[in-house]
Amino acid sequence: MAAGGPASELIMFIVAILVAGSVAGALAYVTNDIAHGINDRGAMLADRLRTDFAIINDPNHIPVSGTGPYTYTFYIKNVGKEIIPFTSDAVQVFIDGNLVPASQLSFEDTSGNTITSLQPYQVGVIKVTLDTALTSGQTYTITVVLENGVKRSLVFTAP
Structure with a gap:
């Protein structure tokens, strides 16, 4: 029974690392998508400003x-x-x-x-x-x- 405590803590630590990695990956994807959207919108706005x-x-x-x-x-x-x-x-x-x-x-x-x-x-x-x-x-x-x-x-x- 003495080994059960550290093993469960190790499992919880690994699960926490996996969850943190998944959240970081999702945030990176969303941030990249927003950056591309801003870039596209900026190019469209620049085109409208040059056209008059x-x-x-x-x-x-x-x-x-x-x-x-x-x-x-x-x-x-x-x-x-x-x-x-x-x-x-x-x-x-x-x-x-x-x-x-x-x-x-x-x-x-x-x-x-x-x-x-x-x-x-x-x-x-x-x-x-x-x-x-x-x-x-x-x-x-x-x-x-x-x-x-x-x-x-x-x-x-x-x-």
Whole structure:
């Protein structure tokens, strides 16, 4: 019986070491997972910070052409340091919260040529074609959203 005390203490010590090792391993895994998540989130945030644009129209004088359908012209300037994809797959346009279908959008440079991206500091044109005219003198909000979630809005008065 004298050997039973130290043997049970040795077993308890080994069990305590195994439990401590398991807890340390789990904490190391969770810490590593958190570190990777922070790294990924930081890279995503850095991308959003490098990507920036502005809608540079005069809100009181929006160019419009046509007598039905009506084509409204909006100027977008890439004021960030990254190239912005400039296609209907990468850019969504909303007018007063309503999504404008991709078939009613065209993306051009200021010379009227179709383009697929905006270089830093380049100005592009989004032409929005609507079947019915916006009510003259009424205010509307256009919101342009890029594929990475960066968005800008402009409140304008319809011509």
